[in-house]
Amino acid sequence: MYNILLQSHAGSWAILVLLLVVSYFAPKQKITPMIQRLFYLIMIISGVGMLAMIGFPLLYILKGILAIMLIGFMEVIVGRRKRSESTKKYWIAVIVLLLIILSIGYDLI
Template sequence: MSFNALIHMHGDSWAILVILFLLSVIFKKQKITLWLQRLFYIVMIVSGVAMLAKFGWPGLFIMKGILALILIGLMEMIVVRTKKQKPAAVFWILFIIILIIILLIGYQVIG
């Protein structure tokens, strides 16, 4: 697979993932959005690891990968807490901060 294809697959999977996450939060009783969200976790992780391998495992992008895994955990916690009608404000704040950092690293604003 070409590097350009990996970049597009990874970026597009992130965009779709965030949209599916928001839909999962809004439509709490829908299971299909959550299942699709989890499918895109896999696509995003596989494409990210493939890009890391092609880049030669640079430290900043390894950090981005770790933050991405934390972000996935936050998404899961937000969805579950929202479904159970428990407060999730702290998780939302962390989600927004980490998402912004990931985007800044991904678009090479940071680094």
Template structure:
């Protein structure tokens, strides 16, 4: 069961990053934004499934909280782009959060 959640989670992260870039850099955002939000849900459900099978280790709970913050940053970037007021500092936050989350997920950062 864990392997199924893991593969679903890993794949949804990869697709989510691509969908975020497509949504941010294109003018027509409706379909890509809906798909992006669908993959948010897939990522959250598969991550929660992995947390349940692993009995909620603190490191992965923290990773989940950071991932939810990252989702918020992605949504804020897209919303600000639509309004015409980009936020360059949010890009830095997005890159740092993404790097930390990926390193925690692949075991580079552990505690």
């Protein structure tokens, strides 16, 4: 069961990054942000399931909090792009958070 959750979690992250790029470069589309939100749910549910299976270690709880922040910044980027506002500082935050989250997830930290 853990492997199923792990694969769906990792796959949803990869798809989320792709959907963020598509949503950014095609701001008039309405379907990509909806699909993006569906994958947020898949990612959160699979992440909480894995946390429950491994006993809620503190480092992975921190990873979950950072992931929720990352989701927020992704939503801000899509929203600000639709309103033609600057998104540079949010992209920097997304990249930094994504690197930290991936480092924790792949046991580099």
